[in-house]
Amino acid sequence: MMELLGENPFKVNAYYTAARTVELLKEDLGELAGEDQLRHIKGIGSSLAKQIGEILHTGTSQFYQELRAKIPYGLFALTRISGLGPKKISLLHKQLGISDVDRLEEACRKNKLLELPGFGAKTQENILKGIAGLRKYTGQHLFVNVWGLAENLEKELKKHPHVRDALLAGSLRRRKEVVKDIDILVSSDNPEEVAEYFAGLPQVETVVGSGPTKTSVVLHQGIQADLRIVEQGEFPYALHHFTGSQEHNIAMRHRAKKMGLKMNEYGLFDAQGKKIMCQSEKEIFRTLGLDNIPPELRENMGEIEAAEQGKLPCLVELKDIKGVFHIHTVYSDGTASIREMVEETRRRGWNYLGISDHSQSAFYANGLKVEQINKQLAEIDRLNEENPDFTIFKGIEADIRKDGSLDYPDEILAQFDFVIASIHSGFKMTEEEATERLIKAMQNPYTTMLGHPTGRILLGREGYPVSMKAMIEAARDCHVIIELNASPYRLDLDWRWCRYAKELGVKIALNPDAHHLAEFDHMEAGIGAARKGWLEAFDVFNTRPREQVKDYLRLRKGPK
DNA sequence: GCCGTTTTCGGCCCGACTGTTTTCAGTCG
Structure with missing residues (x-):
């Protein structure tokens, strides 16, 4: 709601972080609040501690009620349309009075969106596609229903003469029970040709995006598959990056930054911008003072701290x-x-x-x-x-x-x-x-x-x-x-x-x-x-x- | 709104792609 209202993104992020922290909390929230311990949890400060206390006490908070009063309920559904974010939704609401999916669809069909700044024919078309996608697919798939499809894609890619390495990354590699899409990483000396080959595979229904390093397609089953292509020397860094999770990556880059390093999908760089060579994910972790973290653990749920202290578990096989x-x-x-x-x-x-x-x-x-x-x-x-x-x-x-x-x-x-x-x-x-x-x-x-x-x-x-x-x-x-x-x-x-x-x-x-x-x-x-x-x-x-x-x-x- | 071997104020992870725009905002992961 704060995003839709154009609130400071860092403030919004603070709420996201605190929400996640609360979700992952094993201790009893009520007890912590009673003992006034909430403020000592990392990511929760005095303001959020107060609001959490208020919610525990009364079932809601004044701030929440104020936000709710400003936003029509249907607007939340719009956030699930692919390609629509808070800025565009806010503009649609303010300028055209749109507050639910049906009215948005109607406005698109009447070409109403073209009047808005930052909107064009393409945007309108994509929103219509997004609405269709929202109605057709849930966007969530069981791991077991996706794994086989993903392995097939990986196999097809490995057949290509310009593909060096190819690996499944993302939530599949992390063994999430429910996944949103398929992420595949390949290294190649000829990315254009590999991207074209990928987009032309028989499994592919439509191509939803394509650039020099990234191609996204939707398979016939309605599952999106993203292909990232990097150079051979970038593979380990890219593998770590595209395995995620997002939260794990953010925490890792934060750590790198504190050590005076910069981390992205292309490499690990020192303060002078010189690349620190790593042959594997293990070496990347080592450079950051960490034990090798297995993909399954990369959810930023304590694995980085454990890796720092040499306390990672030896996982069952x-x-x-x-x-x-x-x-x-x-x-x-x-x-x-x-x-x-x-x-x-x-x-x-x-x-x-x-x-x-x-x-x-x-x-x-x-x-x-x-x-x-x-x-x-x-x-x-x-x-x-x-x-x-x-x-x-x-x-x-x-x-x-x-x-x-x-x-x-x-x-x-x-x-x-x-x-x-x-x-x-x-x-x-x-x-x-x-x-x-x-x-x-x-x-x-x-x-x-x-x-x-x-x-x-x-x-x-x-x-x-x-x-x-x-x-x-x-x-x-x-x-x-x-x-x-x-x-x-x-x-x-x-x-x-x-x-x-x-x-x-x-x-x-x-x-x-x-x-x-x-x-x-x-x-x-x-x-x-x-x-x-x-x-x-x-x-x-x-x-x-x-x-x-x-x-x-x-x-x-x-x-x- | 939160945080601090860089700080109590001034930062807050990083980059690809798209579309609309004449240099960048929005969205996504």
Whole structure:
């Protein structure tokens, strides 16, 4: 709103910074405000501390209300139109009285925009395109839906004789669960030809921009892909720059500046403007006094400080995984038999598998009745005898009822080696209700793991509004493992909370939630999220060897 | 509005591309 009103951009930036700081805060905002500690947080000064306090106290602030009164609600939608920023929106509103998308579209069709200073036929046309784009695409895509397309583009580019190096950068390289576009970086001695080749690839629907170093296209799937072309010697600097994140880059350039250096996508320069030669990102970090920061961590969430102090985590890798929990079979809503799932697990080099079909209240998923449980447990016993070098753990994904209880009596739960407690229905809860429901489920002595703790579906539905802090602390108190559901549609626990769990010593189980043989692939997405969450092999439960897991589950079982 | 081995005032990351403009503002990442 301040931007739309033409407020000082540095002041606006201060609000952005403070907002991000608050969002990332693990401490309780209310407590900090109560103890008058807000002002001591970097990025929050006396004015913002006062306003935050006011919002906590009254639910809003006078300043916010004043801003809201000046700006019609529809104007916010205009900010989502590509090519329209605060200046142009403000002008449209002031000069033409435009305050929503429909009226803007109408004005474009009547050529009204041509009268405005700084507007021309091209601008008007682009705004119409932007409106069409806004209606057609959400502009957000699941990592899993984009990765393959991006890899194909990378492969096509590598085929070109004038392309030296080509790598995916941006949020894909950082393994963000949801991405906006594809960023590809190449080095070449003939950028014009490579740019032309890229724009002409069959995957490309339209070219939205093209210059000597940058070409942007939209693919048939509606996903934008940006190609940056640099010289070979610029590649490491450019790779760092285009991997981002924006926030990480800003912090890095800030650091460089404080050291008397200048940093951009073409290089690192000393005070005299002389280039400091680096062969790799690692050398760039070293020059700035930092350990090598893996792409997944580059979100300016403490990685630079950790790199400075030599305290970066040694991130978990797929090869650290020894076995998996949380898979479904034909007994409930899976498509493969237990035997098939076991064979697939072995094929992937793992030597234990935790079966957890749905429980009886999950009608929609053909949840297991007591007789079926007995049948399944007997089958598992037979298969375990057949495979002495492999262990199938007997489990269940038990529904958490509205009151926080699990949907089998204790004597049934006692038959399993492990119990995953999950919410699958009754999503409409207040934060207090959801948190209490989850905590109660974790207090059940038979609960080993908490399944997909918020129930979110990425780009699909919000999770129930649970207090993550209270939930993780309860997991610590109840000795419950929290699942990081590795399905690329869930990735729940969110990676942003993994670090807190790790700090409290709460173990995370990286669970594929596989319903088909192919869904063991989910583990790759899960590893990406776990790495973003700073998790090391030690923090992930299923990096433990089979015997340790056996011992843990045996000791953990039953009433404490 | 925030911050300080450059400072309590004067800065605040850096560059590409577009379109409208006759040298640059706006937008984007």
